[in-house]
Amino acid sequence: MPKDVCDEEKLRVMVSLRLTQAEHAGLTALAHEHQTSQSQMLRRLIRTASGLPDVPDAQAIQTLKASGEELRRIGVNLNQAVRALHEGRAHFQKELSEGLLLVSRIVSGMQQTLEQSARLAQQSARQRLAREG
Incomplete structure (x- = not known):
């Protein structure tokens, strides 16, 4: 579990998705830029897009x-x-x-x-x- 996920907010649901090479490259670059994992970067993007506060x-x-x-x-x-x-x-x-x-x-x-x-x-x-x- 990533360090920046609060104890009260356990990661309980797994989602599998397919990306194009370009999308994967973009995700990899974005995660690298923010010094985080691809999974955490996706969670941040989802939280932002859905109006939830960032962890x-x-x-x-x-x-x-x-x-x-x-x-x-x-x-x-x-x-x-x-x-x-x-x-x-x-x-x-x-x-x-x-x-x-x-x-x-x-x-x-x-x-x-x-x-x-x-x-x-x-x-x-x-x-x-x-x-x-």
């Missing part, structure tokens, strides 16, 4: 996991600060309030950036498929 590659998954872990650590720290405030172990400070607002803006910005990146990647993949198809 991220191993590097993208690792980057997302690292970002998620960083956000988790920020959340843990925020929870500790809020708990300390509620339990009376810390006093409200203007700097803390400003910091919380800043973190909220940063997280919202990250979310918007991720959503926009996903939309742009999908549009780009569709346009590339339309040109190459």
